[in-house]
Amino acid sequence: LGLPTPATLSVPDLCCGNNSESPLFQCVLTGRWINDLGSNMTIGALNGKGEFSGSYHTAVTATSNKILLSPLHGSQHHTNQQSQPTFGFTVNWKFSESVTVFTGQCFVDEYGKEILKTMWLLRSRVNSIKDDWKATMVGMNVFTRLQSQE
Numbered sequence: 001l002g003l004p005t006p007a008t009l010s011v012p013d014l015c016c017g018n019n020s021e022s023p024l025f026q027c028v029l030t031g032r033w034i035n036d037l038g039s040n041m042t043i044g045a046l047n048g049k050g051e052f053s054g055s056y057h058t059a060v061t062a063t064s065n066k067i068l069l070s071p072l073h074g075s076q077h078h079t080n081q082q083s084q085p086t087f088g089f090t091v092n093w094k095f096s097e098s099v100t101v102f103t104g105q106c107f108v109d110e111y112g113k114e115i116l117k118t119m120w121l122l123r124s125r126v127n128s129i130k131d132d133w134k135a136t137m138v139g140m141n142v143f144t145r146l147q148s149q150e
């Protein structure tokens, strides 16, 4: 009688990729994120201490090397679901001798969309202490949650 059957429900009907309808899960970092450069990261389940692991696929590199998926490890503060927690994580790049640390805070905007505002330090390896002064870059990235496909 015109009611949708399960077969006619679209994927977005079945999921809640931005967590806007699941405030209990908002700002739990687990999931897939994309930033303003087009880089993607996937964060796994948080353990009881708020610690997590994941993987990072950067869209850009300061090197001429071929970009490879790289591991990340971090933690987020344990607070209640509405409290817009701070977090930090480290990416150990598998295609360069560099490390990036990100620190930031998860915000929920007026539409219920999660936004990660971060700053980062990218440390490159240099051959000599004389070159230490030019070994660190700093910047900002904004991440939003990628829509879940299942």
Ligand code: BTN
Pocket: 035, 037, 039, 058, 059, 060, 061, 062, 063, 093, 096, 097, 098, 100, 120, 122, 139, 141
């Ligand atoms: C390297 O070039 O040695 C490793 C890749 C660095 C990518 C940086 S990390 C900060 C910024 N945000 C990104 O998503 N990618 C770049």
